[in-house]
Amino acid sequence: MWNDLRFGARMLVKTPAFTIIAGLALALGIGASTTTFSVINALLLKPWPYIQDQERVLYVSEYFPKISSDHDNGVAYPDYLDFKQQATTLEGFGTTSIATMILSDGEKPDRYLGAFITADAFSFLGVKPMLGRTFRAEEDRHGAAPVALLGYEIWQNHFGSDANIVGRVVTINGKRVTIVGVMRKGWRFPEASDLWMPLQIEEKENPRGNFNFACFAKMKRGVSIEQVRSELQAIAARIAADHPQTNTGGSVRVKFFREEAVKDAKTLTLLLMGAVLFVHLIACANVANLLLARGASRAREIGIRLALGAGRRVIVRQLLSESLILGIAGSALGLLLAIWGIDLVMRAIPVDLPYWIRFDFDWRVFTFALALGLGSAVLFGLFPALQASRPQLVDAIKEGGRSGIGGGKGQRVRNGLVVAEVALALVLLVGAGLMLRSFLKLQATDIGIDPSHTLTFRVGLPPTQFKQEDSARFFTALIPQVASIPGVESSAATTSLPASGNIGVSALILEGEPEPQQLQNARMAHGLAITPGYLATCHIPLLRGRDFTVADNKDSQRVVLIDDAAARKWFPNTDPIGHQLALLEKLGEPPKWATIVGIVRNVIYDRLTERREFPCVYVPQYQNPDWFMSVMLRTKTDPAAFGNLARSAVLAVNKEIPIYKVKTMDQVVTESFWERRFFGTLFTVFAGLALFLAAIGLYGVMAYSVRQRTQEIGVRMALGAQAADVLRLVTGHGVRLIAAGLAIGVVFAFFLTRLLQGNLEGVSVHDPLSFGIVSGVLLIVGLLACYLPARTATHLDPVEALRYE
């Protein structure tokens, strides 16, 4: 074997052009595949850091099928307590609520993303701190002394890796909090938390019906997820029976925690893996074609070896050794390309990823690359080796001797490989075309506002530190402060930015309607609070009535605005202006009636890829204060330049409040479908690569065919063929291959594009325009690939061609 490898390496060095082309083709395929596999590894395979027995960790949510069968709510805190107390199949049940946490001991306040979490969560997840301890059970009670756990990065960056940090008292959200420990590097459960505090829930502030808490649990050993589901659903049914006003029609969803975390990306990532393996198959087909041609050119050498007594197995082993060397070299180069590819992928993702998604190269990625290289070597190398190892002995070792020129089984195999490449490329191109069209439709979606020249940022007043009326006063002071920044045309605040997905659904009743028995049976609408000037800042047309003013405050009549969809749906035959509606937070409490004073154009508040068709109700922030709002500034010049000025304006109102999530409105809109853009871009890149490789493959086969048919072409010229006849002969061969590939590819694409169902907006999976354009592009590229060899053939000297062997 060692001799075979040595000889194989020598043969490869002797033919550098072949080696480089084959190696590069393989490297491209392996590099793209390995890049994609590292995404799959990060999402689906790599263990999450520190959590013990993570295959038993579950995600639990409540949902109401009548409202939305695939949209999960959180869990209401009293329901969580019931699940925790009554479940026997669980080792632990925890909940967490992410929150803004403002550290304000330094020169300026720093805002971090923290998480309130049940005290025993660390224990049943099996996670230990690096310094100090985790929370004790008594620290979870409402009113207990506040404590906090720091994440590694905040300990390192904010506290300078202070070795004596445990026991230090700091100010978080205006409270003095004792640091009890520091977590290990990389731990940011549940997604991107910088620090943790015990939940310390006050039950009366979190009644049933407020489904606000994200829950996680751990199954006991030996228990199945189906058993957990059955048990929790039974408990949910009991809760619904005991609390019909809030929980009737509710159900509980139990999934593996990882499955829930990756649900949005899993399908697309797996599709991407399939797509990139198609690219790799095309690369392998190209290398196989090159090896077939190489085998044919070595027929004499192999014939002599066989004549001297070499067994066929020996010949196959020797030829396969060259393939193995190519495979290993392809793996090595592919890994280098993958390192670069992963870096590009990470840069292309515009949002912060959960902590557990790490694209680093571990043993799985290396093993994948090596296995792919070796497996591909066998795939593309075995048939050519078998083919080359059985030449007709006599024909191979004697000169001359022919039974007609042209044709043969080898050519048929090469033709077949090219047809397969064209078919695979078409499938990928159709998929990419569909995703591109879908993405372009999303990009062209009119969300109802003018997002240009608008800066946004988030401001949060910790509820533990500020009362609701403080919030109203804060934003009353803030908006004019921000509006006074030179270059700002107008400003306003809202609880929900358009296209952000950060919007809730509220139940409501119209005047004259009885209060519903269950909230879930009530009319539903998106609800958000805005300050005066919001319509002007966003350029939302006021269709009828009036906008909110500063006079719409807690002392004046309650008013609302509704959108055009609400007006048509709820008041189809009458003018809504002057009518009343009430948003329902809890049944049994007197409804807070508000008068409709204006109708505005529809605006999309959901993420563009997760649209729910709810009408919209706007309430004045001054009558319905909220602690967390997004501030918007419409600017005369580049909005990105106003970040620091906005920060200073906020600090001028309250020096303990930082701003965060500073983005332009254009960025907000783009991020609302970033996954489509991201995956669409990757699909397009891979499809482009497939097209390139298929074109190279087609060119190679045609060029080889012209070489093989040189003498035949000479004969045809001798018989009077013109240049056009030769061109037609060569391109005709190519067109037949392309046509066969297109026909097969269209059939496969027709079935495979169904896998994209659910990931396309506004485009059918069988969109004829996409199929047509892609087929046309492939035909044109294919014809170009055929043209060069065909043109070469027309310039052959017939005398030389007749003598060619």
Place this chain on the structure above:
Amino acid sequence: MFLTDEVETHALSGIHLDIRDGEYISIAGPSGCGKSTLLSILGLLDTPSGGSYALKGSEVANLSFPERARIRNREIGFIFQSFNLIGDLSVYENVELPLTYRGMSAGDRKSAVTQALERVGMGHRAKHLPSQLSGGQQQRVAVARALAGKPAILLADEPTGNLDSRNGEAVMDLLKELHAGGATICMVTHDARFAQHADRTVHLFDGRVVEDNRIAA
């Protein structure tokens, strides 16, 4: 004349040759004497570096490639030493091939092909592939291909070179038959036995005519 590096090689020099209608001429000489070069020029596959060449009274030496291809297709029939049949085409299709370059109708082509195959005794093998024929049979098909377009002249380059003596004799008899039927044939051969089949033999040596037995006669 061929140029390689600094060496000028005169493949042919001082060739004065005329071939009359219906003549059967053989061009003989040792290897490298310029026989194949002369045939290539006669067949308009190659252009002379000097001199003139008239075919049926028209000057053809310096025509463009497309014009030469057209004349080659209509006026010249080639018979090669290694047959040069196209392996993927059947016997019928091989014979039909030059006619497809003329724009003939399918019916006319069929008639011409059938006639040519019958003439060489290969009509019963029309659907066979060249790989299914013996060397002698392949050469017969090659002769049929050369004949099908009714060319002004048949050029045969060592037509028996890849055949055994029996098949070689058979092909020579066929050429004799064709000549008897009025065909003009120019054959290159290094085999003196077969050279004598022709009415006239031109001997070449080092690119020059050293003997022409028509002149001698």
